Amino acid sequence: MQVSSENRSGRQKLLSDPKTRELLRRLIMENKSLAPDVGPDGLIHYLVAEQVIGDAKATEAWIDEMTKDGILKKGAYKELVTCPVHLRADPQVQLECAKCKARKMRKTTLVEHLYCGYIDADSKFDQGGFLVCPNCKRPIHRADELRSSGGWYECQNCLTKTSVPKVVLSCRDGDEFGTNDLRLAAVYTYAVEDSVVAQLKNALILAPALVELLSSAGFKVMSPATLQGRSGTSHTVDVYGEKTGDQGTETNDVAIQIAVDAAAVEPSAVISFFAKTYDLRPKLAILITIPSASEAAKQINEGYGITLVEDSDGASAVQKVKALLDSAGKAKTQ
Numbered sequence: 001m002q003v004s005s006e007n008r009s010g011r012q013k014l015l016s017d018p019k020t021r022e023l024l025r026r027l028i029m030e031n032k033s034l035a036p037d038v039g040p041d042g043l044i045h046y047l048v049a050e051q052v053i054g055d056a057k058a059t060e061a062w063i064d065e066m067t068k069d070g071i072l073k074k075g076a077y078k079e080l081v082t083c084p085v086h087l088r089a090d091p092q093v094q095l096e097c098a099k100c101k102a103r104k105m106r107k108t109t110l111v112e113h114l115y116c117g118y119i120d121a122d123s124k125f126d127q128g129g130f131l132v133c134p135n136c137k138r139p140i141h142r143a144d145e146l147r148s149s150g151g152w153y154e155c156q157n158c159l160t161k162t163s164v165p166k167v168v169l170s171c172r173d174g175d176e177f178g179t180n181d182l183r184l185a186a187v188y189t190y191a192v193e194d195s196v197v198a199q200l201k202n203a204l205i206l207a208p209a210l211v212e213l214l215s216s217a218g219f220k221v222m223s224p225a226t227l228q229g230r231s232g233t234s235h236t237v238d239v240y241g242e243k244t245g246d247q248g249t250e251t252n253d254v255a256i257q258i259a260v261d262a263a264a265v266e267p268s269a270v271i272s273f274f275a276k277t278y279d280l281r282p283k284l285a286i287l288i289t290i291p292s293a294s295e296a297a298k299q300i301n302e303g304y305g306i307t308l309v310e311d312s313d314g315a316s317a318v319q320k321v322k323a324l325l326d327s328a329g330k331a332k333t334q
C-alpha cells in the first residue's frame with residue numbers, strides 16, 4: 001500500500017473532517033458497507049451515512065467525493081422501481097382485471113392428480129378439510145400425489161381468468177403508473193477500499209484507542225494535537241497526553257505518532273517525528289510503526305531517544321503502549 005504523497009495529502013485533508021472520520025471509523029469497525037435503504041419518505045437513503053453526515057444531499061455529495069478519491073468503492077448494484085413523478089421507490093403493486101378494471105384478482109393454484117391426470121384449482125380438491133380428487137373421487141393422503149401445475153388469476157368482480165394480469169403500481173403520493181411508465185433507479189452499495197482500510201484503521205481506530213488508554217491512566221489527552229514547541233513552531237502529533245505528577249509539581253507527558261506502511265517503515269518517519277519531539281520535549285515519545293520499523297529506521301533512531309513500537313497490524317499496539325506507560329511509571333517510583 002504505497003500511497004503517493006500527493007494522494008496522501010489530499011486524503012489527509014478529507015480525513016481531517018470530523019464527520020468523515022467518524023463515519024469511516026464506524027464502517028471499518030463494524031466491517032460494513034453503505035447500503036441503500038428506502039426511507040419513510042419513499043426516497044433512497046444511505047441512512048447510516050446520513051446519521052453522521054446530515055441530510056441526503058450532503059450524504060450524496062460526500063459519497064461522491066469519497067468515491068472520486070478512491071476511499072470508497074462501488075459495490076453491489078441493483079435497479080429499484082420508482083414513481084416517474086416523485087421518484088419514490090416504495091410503490092404498492094396491485095393486479096388489475098383487464099376487462100372490468102377491478103383490483104380484486106384472486107390467485108389460484110392449479111394442481112394435477114397424478115393418479116388420474118385431472119387438473120383443477122387446488123380449492124376444488126378440498127372436501128370439508130379432506131383432500132379428495134373431484135374427478136376420480138379417490139382420497140389424497142400425501143403431498144406427492146399432487147403436482148402443482150401453475151396458477152391463474154380470477155377477477156372476483158367479473159370472473160375473468162388470466163395468467164398474465166395487468167400490474168398497476170401506485171405511488172404513496174397518489175400517482176398510478178404501469179410497467180411502461182415506471183422509472184428505474186440504479187443504486188449501489190459502497191465499501192471502504194481495501195487498500196486504505198489499514199491506513200484508516202490506524203488513524204481512526206488506533207488513535208482513539210490510545211486516547212482512551214491515556215485518559216484512563218489520568219492523562220489529559222488531545223488527538224490529533226497541535227502544540228507549540230520551544231522554538232515557537234507548531235507541531236502536530238497523532239496523540240498527546242499530559243498529567244501532573246502525584247506531588248503536583250512535575251508534569252508527565254507523552255507524544256505518540258503512528259506510521260503505517262506496506263513494508264517496514266522508513267527512516268523518514270523517524271526523522272520527521274524526531275523534528276517534532278526535539279522541539280516539544282515530551283518525557284516519552286513513542287513512534288508506532290506498522291507493520292515494523294526498517295533496520296535503517298532503527299539505526300537512525302539510536303541517537304534520538306524515541307521509543308519505537310513495532311506492531312504487525314496495529315491490533316496489539318495499545319497493549320504495547322500500556323506496557324511502556326506502566327514500566328515508565330514503575331521506574332519513577334523506584
Ligand SMILES: [Zn+2]
Nearest residue numbers: 083086171175
Ligand atoms: Zn409519485
Ligand SMILES: [Zn+2]
Nearest residue numbers: 097100155158
Ligand atoms: Zn373483472
Ligand SMILES: [Zn+2]
Nearest residue numbers: 113116133136
Ligand atoms: Zn383423480
